[in-house]
Amino acid sequence: MKNAIKLLSIFILLLSFLSCENEPIGGLNINAEEVIAVHSELYNNLARMTDDPEEELPVTCVDFNYPITMYAFDADLQLLTTTLIQNDALFLTYLNNLEDDYSISISYPITTQLEDGTTFTINNNQELKENIESCIEEVEAIEAEACLFLINNCVWKVGYTRDMDNTYLGAVFNEDNGSTAFTHNDQLLFGSWSTLFIEGEIHINISLNNSGIIGDYFNYDWKVDYLDSNSLKLTHEEKSFVIHQYCDDDYAQCTNFSFEECELEATPGVAEFIFDNYAFCITNILQIDSATTNLIYFETEEDAENNTNPIPSDQVYLNTSQFQNVYIRVENLTEDTSYTISILIIAQPC
DSSP states (O other): OTTHHHHHHHHHHHHHHHOSOOSOOOOOOOOGGGSEETTSHHHHHHHHHHSOHHHHOSOOOOEEOSOEEEEEEOTTOOEEEEEEEOSHHHHHHHHHTSOTTOEEEEOSOEEEEOTTSOEEEEOSHHHHHHHHHHHHHHHHHHHHHHHHHHHTSSEEEEOOOTTSOOTTTTOEEEEETTEEEEEETTEEEEEEEEEEEETTEEEEEEEESOOSHHHHHHOSEEEEEEEETTEEEEEETTEEEEEEEEOSTTTTSOOSSEEEEEBOSSSTTOBEEOGGGGHHHHHHHHTOOGGGEEEEEESSHHHHHHTOSOBOTTSOEEOSSSEEEEEEEEEETTTTEEEEEEEEEEEEOO
């Protein structure tokens, strides 16, 4: 989980102070059915429910009434430690600090409190497993409903994906009650767009009325992964692409990395380009924040990688060929990272 490492560093020291006991106490007569193996399904679900609910989940339907006592066992089911857990944060730290071949056992009975305030007693691992699974099913149903609402509203545009050919960059899916209109360049296709929730996973089933290369590319059942509040990653086997949601009328303004200017009368095939004029579309397609991103332009990919011989982006640039690739070093100022993309500039007869 994304919060585990952060919480581990903060709470590992606190655990030693806030636990009543945390030391070897000898053997205990216990069998494998009474323990929870580290990284088992029950263990992972238990960790999920004690993770930060504000960030990960829309509701928290299981809330332990602390303190509870945990026992840790080695691979031979020899008791190593007993620990009194005081809150969710310490519980998560405890779970993430166990060796892979360890097991744990909770001191039953424990009291569980539901969202409606109802309390009841859990007496063994099976009851705990059933309770947590029921909770997660409730959470996933809420997530699915929210996801389906998101997916079936506004338009979706194919975004830029690093290390891919981006053949359909800027293509638009306009979904309408299970049907979709697909546009790419000057081509318009119609088809179906169906959303499904299958065993905890969101799927989008796309079927365009096209038996050519576009249909061969998109006509599959795609597994959906959230990237952020308006971006999804669709995956089918080894193929994947990213789509971004646009809910304004400007979604068609920026479609790809091709920029045209009228050629000069005195010099056919040559035009004046000011790269700052394209920054909005570049950041829009990349879905990056212009306030925390620096775009630097170069004539060669090597210069972009080495950050040498940059082209002033606020000054007029004359292209060296009618169809010319220009390379952009995209710098993330917050994370101090960078990558390179290319755009095409075209001197167009007007």
